[in-house]
Amino acid sequence: MSQSRIIVVGxxxxxxxxxxxxxxxxxxxxVVERGRTLGDGCCSWMAGGMLAPWCERAGTDPVIAARGxxxxxxxxxxxxxxxxxxxxxxxHPRDTVELTRFADRTERYERIDGARIAELExxxxxxxxxxxxxxxxxxxxxxxxxxxxxxxxxxxxVPIRFGTEASPTGIQAPLVVDCRGLxxxxxxxxxxxxxxxxxxxxxxxxRFSRPVRLLHPRIPLYxxxxxxxxxxxxxxxxxxxxxxxPTVRSTLELLNAAYALHPAFAEAEILEINADVRPAFxxxxxxxxxxxxxxxxxxLYRHGFLLAPDLARQVADSAAELLPPLEMIxxxxxxxxxx
Ligand SMILES: Cc1cc2nc3c(=O)[nH]c(=O)nc-3n(C[C@H](O)[C@H](O)[C@H](O)COP(=O)(O)OP(=O)(O)OC[C@H]3O[C@@H](n4cnc5c(N)ncnc54)[C@H](O)[C@@H]3O)c2cc1C
Numbered sequence: 001m002s003q004s005r006i007i008v009v010g011x012x013x014x015x016x017x018x019x020x021x022x023x024x025x026x027x028x029x030x031v032v033e034r035g036r037t038l039g040d041g042c043c044s045w046m047a048g049g050m051l052a053p054w055c056e057r058a059g060t061d062p063v064i065a066a067r068g069x070x071x072x073x074x075x076x077x078x079x080x081x082x083x084x085x086x087x088x089x090x091x092h093p094r095d096t097v098e099l100t101r102f103a104d105r106t107e108r109y110e111r112i113d114g115a116r117i118a119e120l121e122x123x124x125x126x127x128x129x130x131x132x133x134x135x136x137x138x139x140x141x142x143x144x145x146x147x148x149x150x151x152x153x154x155x156x157x158v159p160i161r162f163g164t165e166a167s168p169t170g171i172q173a174p175l176v177v178d179c180r181g182l183x184x185x186x187x188x189x190x191x192x193x194x195x196x197x198x199x200x201x202x203x204x205x206x207r208f209s210r211p212v213r214l215l216h217p218r219i220p221l222y223x224x225x226x227x228x229x230x231x232x233x234x235x236x237x238x239x240x241x242x243x244x245x246p247t248v249r250s251t252l253e254l255l256n257a258a259y260a261l262h263p264a265f266a267e268a269e270i271l272e273i274n275a276d277v278r279p280a281f282x283x284x285x286x287x288x289x290x291x292x293x294x295x296x297x298x299x300l301y302r303h304g305f306l307l308a309p310d311l312a313r314q315v316a317d318s319a320a321e322l323l324p325p326l327e328m329i330x331x332x333x334x335x336x337x338x339x
Contacts, residue, residue: 005030006319007173009166013044013142013308014297015179016149020078021312022177022319023156031158034165038150039143043181046198046276048224048234049142049305050211051075052087054108054134056303061285064303065107067310072138074309079140079148085210086135088120090128092260098215099130109134123206123262139211141226142305168294174323176294177315182241182279184298187291191298193241193277197250198234200226200272205264214261221257230271233258237302246275278302288314293322 008019011033022029039045053068075082089109091099103109109132110116118125120133150160168178168187178184185191208225224232236250251273258265281287281299286307289296295318297311 005173006175006177006323007032007166007171008177008179009168009171010179010181010183011035011038011150011160011162012042012179012181013047013146013304014181014300014311015177016146016153017308017312018177018179018297018315019153019158020149020156021309021316023153023158025316025320027316027319027323029153029158031153031160032164032166033160033162036163038146038160038162040162043276043278044142044146044304046196046274047142047304048198048211048222048232049140049145050087050222050224051082051138051140051306052134052211053306054106054137055087055089055213056306057107058102058105060303061283063285064307068303068306071306071309072136075138075140075145075305078152079145081144081148082138082140083210084138086133087137087139087211087213088117088124088131088133089213089215090117090124090131090261091215093129095215095217096130098217098220099132102215103132106132106134108136120210121208121212123208123264124212127262137211139224140305145305174293175319178294178296178298181298181300182277184279184296187294188281188289188296188298190282191279192239192282194280194301195238195240195242195275195277196235196302197238197246197254197273197275198232199251199254199258199270199274201231201233201258201265201268201270202229203231203265203268204229205267206231206262212261214257216257216260219253219257221254221261223258223261231268235302241277243275243277246273250275278304286311288318290318295319
């Protein structure tokens with residue numbers, strides 16, 4: 001590892017966003033990742049990729065929407081595959097109270113009837129009478145988005161050293177950015193895990209253009225289209241840091257909920273069943289903490305893609321405060337370089 005570079009530990013969504021933001025602001029950056037390839041052992045690989053600041057107001061602090069909304073523009077700039085089709089929220093007639101409660105706690109939506117639902121998602125025609133449409137929301141395919149960030153870093157000359165396990169306290173660098181997610185618990189002792197299980201399925205019979213959320217008192221579910229008939233179905237929220245495979249109960253619940261959204265999902269092919277653990281602080285609000293010369297952007301909870309660009313901006317702002325001005329770093333680098 002070069003001693004003159006900012007070292008980012010971890011190539012999940014937090015690490016890649018921070019590395020890119022720092023590189024774009026002119027810093028020399030290097031990423032170290034213990035996985036052998038992108039996504040290996042990384043929670044970000046399992047995400048739904050919803051950029052849904054206003055829907056998320058239903059269960060989170062308003063600060064999440066305020067800090068998350070600008071990330072839609074950030075992703076659009078850095079990942080051309082960002083889809084701007086909004087989010088559709090529906091509930092079966094017996095769960096209308098859930099829809100009312102969701103509407104009361106959220107903002108920037110249009111109340112829609114069955115005809116409008118059918119216009120937006122023709123395959124849901126006749127299945128739901130009421131819904132909410134959040135037109136300004138967006139989504140990404142997390143795996144493709146992470147690959148796009150890694151490729152942008154490669155083009156900028158930022159190395160990602162895979163298969164390298166690092167301890168932030170042992171690194172000699174002007175600044176270390178610890179993006180190890182849940183693995184940073186020895187430094188951030190109040191970090192906890194919130195387990196999430198998900199499925200990837202392929203259906204030839206159902207097509208959606210946008211994430212669809214089905215409200216239910218017990219198992220709220222979302223389905224995010226990935227293109228080519230592939231859908232991500234998620235996700236459980238369990239207070240546990242167990243990283244074992246998905247349970248039968250959770251898998252059954254997700255499959256049942258998908259079937260309740262559209263019975264044609266019964267014929268879908270299951271491509272993947274997976275689980276990982278989201279890193280969360282006690283208030284579920286992501287933050288950048290500083291311990292000495294190490295910055296810890298963490299606690300992304302269920303908002304990794306929504307809030308990583310905001311944490312990256314905070315990290316780059318802190319770098320500007322903590323490091324000598326860039327021209328001094330440049331001069332130092334020129335001095336060290338052999339003539
Ligand atoms: C099922 C599910 C669905 C989700 N859906 C969404 C969604 O729709 N929208 C959204 O915004 N968020 C979503 N999330 C949340 C999001 O995935 C997380 O908040 C986010 O991935 C956390 O990112 P991170 O970079 O902090 O951690 P990670 O993605 O876990 O990255 C940490 C990286 O650090 C590496 N590492 C660890 N220790 C070391 C070490 N010592 N040396 C080197 N490297 C190390 C790991 O290998 C890993 O690659 C979802 C999560 C789950 C589980």
